[in-house]
Amino acid sequence: MVKLKKDLNEELDKVLDGINLIDSIKSTMRSDLSKYIQSDKVEQILNKEANIDILDEKELRVFLKKIFNFTRDENFNPAIVIEQEKDNYTQVELYNQRFKEKFLSKYSENTQRVNRVLFGRIAKLEQELGKDLYDFEYEDIEEVLYALRATTHRSLQNSISTIEQYISYAMRQKKTRNKINYATAFDKRTRIDKFLDKDAEENMIFDKAELFEMAMYADNAQDGAILGLIFDGISHKNEFEELVELTIDDCNLEEQEINIETREEPIPISTETKTLIKDAYEQETYISITGENVRRYKIADSKHILRGLRGNSKIKWRNVNQRILRIANIFDEKYLNATNIAYSGQIHLAKQLLDKGMDMEQVIDKVLTRFGVTINSSSRFYLRKRIEKYLEKAS
Incomplete structure (x- = not known):
């Protein structure tokens, strides 16, 4: 269990007092937190009937992120607080x-x-x-x-x-x-x-709510947008070419779809991804946290959604994996990678289409098309295998 230090708990008490003074703020805070934390826990903490020790680590990350966004106080930055506490309380026993x-x-x-x-x-x-x-x-x-x-x-x-x-x-x-x-x-x-571990590599599936929780609460919308875009169908192949080249002109946010020149059909996007794209495009400063050090870098001004630092108009493809890994480390999700994000999105879409009564073979072709995967006997076989394995586990 991760605990705040005494002086930080005292600061948190003051923040909660301020939140409780204004009904509209308290109501918004309660509503936002209850999406990811049990509502009774939220009530107990906001009413100061219990402290944050009742939260597990994932819930604590969400809670601290909300307080950090509200106060802009780096002392509540979850990446710093939890990493410090892990360093303090987790001792790895080594042989010799x-x-x-x-x-x-x-x-x-x-x-x-x-x-x-x-x-x-x-x-x-x-x-x-x-x-x-x-x-x-x-x-x-x-x-x-x-x-x-x-x-x-x-x-x-x-x-x-x-x-x-x-x-x-x-x-x-x-x-x-x-x-x-x-x-x-x-x-x-x-x-x-x-x-x-082939089983873990090819079948680690994240549900939509779990994945978008990580995306929404990433330290940078520039990072979170990567998860949403891959989950919704932007290809991670060819050195993340579609992601790297994506511009605001390609994104029809009103219709919630993305148009890529090499694709025959627009790629529909979720409301969550729409928000992430908008936030990523508007982000001006990139936050980098290493241990106790917090650095801010100016993000380049360009039409690309994923922009580089130090004047680079677009992100370098090698940095995409690094940013996914950063989120994986923050949320302690060792199986979070581009391949598994794409697989998760494919399974989510397949389930939606099957629930609507679409035939399995049509579903497979529809999913492969959406995710920019070449349709052949091999790709159809492996997707069918993943879908069937997921359905078997869900039944």
């Missing part, structure tokens, strides 16, 4: 901790945090085998890679790289009895397919 901390010390604070989590996950296996990772042989490292349950080649390769660097460091320090760094045997992409 002193030596691993020595290895980690040469990296940046952010890289240390990521690698410490990795070593924490490996620690259980180290304890079971009674030896440090640097003494692991080929079969032991295979067990590590299976246990990580990575969902993408990139994340698995990052983990392998860290393990390889750690073992090399131990060899230079003459800590290991091995003469071979067995992690190097796994540095080719073709050799690691079997370790991927």
